[in-house]
Amino acid sequence: MEPKQTKKISIFQYVLTIAIVAIVASGATLFVYELKDPMRKLSREESDGTDLETVELLYQLIDSQYIEKVDHKKLVNGALQGMTDAIGDPHSTFLPEEDAKEFDDSVSGSFEGIGATMTIENDYPKVAEPPIEGSPAAKAKLKQDDVIIKVNGKDVKGEGLQKVVSKVRGKKGTSVKLDILRGDETFVVDIVRDKIPVESVVANIDKTDKSVGYIKIKSFNETTSDEFNDAVTKMRKEGATKFIFDVRGNPGGVLQNVEKMASRFLKDGKVIVKFEDRAKSSYEEVAGKKLDNGEKITEPSVLLMDENSASASEILAAALKANGYDVIGVKSFGKGTVQTLIPIEGNGKLKLTFSKWLTPEGKWIHEKGVTPTIKVDYPKYLKNRIIDQSLHYKEGVISSNVTTLNTYLKELGYKIDEVSELYSEETVEAVKSFQKDQGLKETGEADKETIQSLEEAIMKHWKANDIQYNKALEVVQKNGK
Structure with missing residues (x-):
């Protein structure tokens, strides 16, 4: 008999998980928006003082009566995490300082580390794919499938991906010692960390039609709109007069960047996206020079998306679809909410859903997804469970x-x-x-x-x-x- 497996995962989903999630180690769909107005301070009168007193009492009881000494910071972080868990929103969460740093790295367009994508296999971290070219990991001659046994002399068996990544990453110029298992050989490498760029856009000319430029948008981080503009310019110089844009497998990212990119496809004044808050107040973002500097994409263009295209990818797809562009593939993921990051002094950050986003027609696609104009599914063989x-x-x-x-x-x-x-x-x-x-x-x-x-x-x-x-x-x- 084979071991019982509770969830069927296809080879395509597995590859996407390694390619997108492991390198940023954020483990979540990213879609963050910086509030235009500073968050106002809440007075004690605006909350139920009795409830807060109960929380304080519980803290004091655990601190004073628990059989063992309690780590105060862990206790506070646990309470903060518990409050966000109680909301029942998978996109709202409390991020302790270490996790908040990793989250910031995942949307910044770069991080400081060694440049190796990792996954977990048999309780140990393993290099999932060839290291980023020119990175410290590549210079140290790490290879795909190398198993990391120890980090700085300490065994990392069973620690989990996020914890191991946080140990391997670190400030530029500092070093990390890794014990590596390669086949039957074990050896130690000292690697000096550096700044690692996270490439979010790749582009090339189609092999069969040199007039078609293909631009793959892997995520929406803080540098994506600049990378996108550079890619369009590069493709035009190489002879592209038509474009295929691809957000398949793109989990989302920074809102401001997708607004800038979408604006390039739309006539000035056309709605890119609408927002609606808790009080049902709404506003909209429209195309114009403030977003695209007057640089438009007027060439014939289409967009590819799939069930793993989420949030910011869906904003782009919905905006293009509403303005007459063909969107090809299958229905998208369906994430129609916007999060903001709020610093919690001394304790990390709160990632909190504060708004819905709506399509230019005013539709909320949350848990529904954007429907393509032309449906083309993946072949059945890609949907088989992984071996x-x-x-x-x-x-x-x-x-x-x-x-x-x-x-x-x-x-x-x-x-x-x-x-x-x-x-x-x-x-x-x-x-x-x-x-x-x-x-x-x-x-x-x-x-x-x-x-x-x-x-x-x-x-x-x-x-x-x-x-x-x-x-x-x-x-x-x-x-x-």
Whole structure:
């Protein structure tokens, strides 16, 4: 029998999680707005004094009567966290100082550390992908799949991703000592931390049509609008007269940046987004020179989005859709709220939902999402559950993991007549053929190395046969005639 799994996770979701979440280590959809007016101070008369006295009494009782000495800061932080948890809003939370620093880093466009993306496997942190080019981790010759056993001499087994990331990160110029396990070899590296830029926009000219510029927006941090402007300029210089913009997998970010970017697509005076607060007071942000400096994108353009496009990505999608642009893919995530960060002196920050955002037509898409103008879903093979790499698969095994294995092999062109849960003789031969093509030992059994190679091959196959992108290319070429 295979281990019970409570949640089905697709290979595509898993890759996105590593690519987006692990490097910033924030663990949440980011969508932060700085209040235009300073938050007014609340007087004691505006709250229930009796309730506050009860909280104070509980604090004193625990501090004085608990059997062991209590860490006062932990107690206060626990109370603050408890209040935000009581709201029942996953986007409102209290961030202790350490977490607040990580959150700030995740939206700043850079952070100070070593430049390695990490994930957790078998209770230990592992380098999830090749280190960022030119980063301290790259210079120290860290490699994908290196396991970090110790940080500064202390074992990190079971500590969790966020805690390990906070230990590895640190101020520029300081050093961190890592004990690394690579295969059967263990060694120690001393790495001097540096400032690591987080690239949020990438751009290239389409390989088949040199008049089409492709711009991928991975997140909306504090530098994204500048990166976006540079990317558009670069693509134009390289001959682009049409654009495909892509926010698939983009979890959101800083509101002001998406407003600046959306303004470039809209005529001055057109509504980008509307807001509504607790008192039902509303205001709207409109396109104009104050946002885009008069620099417009008038070329034929389309936008790609998916179910992991959230908040700021959805604002861009809704604004473009309302102004006649095609939005291609599947319905977006559905996050229609806005958060602000409020410093709590000496204790971190409060991330608090203070407003709804609405589409230019006044619709609230929260938990509903933005519907594309042209629906194109991901292929079914990408929606299969990920294969549990801790298990070893061979002839005779029956498992839903084997269903995924057979699905991938068939999609890649190996002989699998009928996809099933059975690791059949046909599966053995297909795995041998795959292993031969990959330069692996031809055992016919699916071990960890084979599974990793198979998942890499299926993602490479998808990127070479991206049906959503191909549809976007078809549409933008038609619109550009």
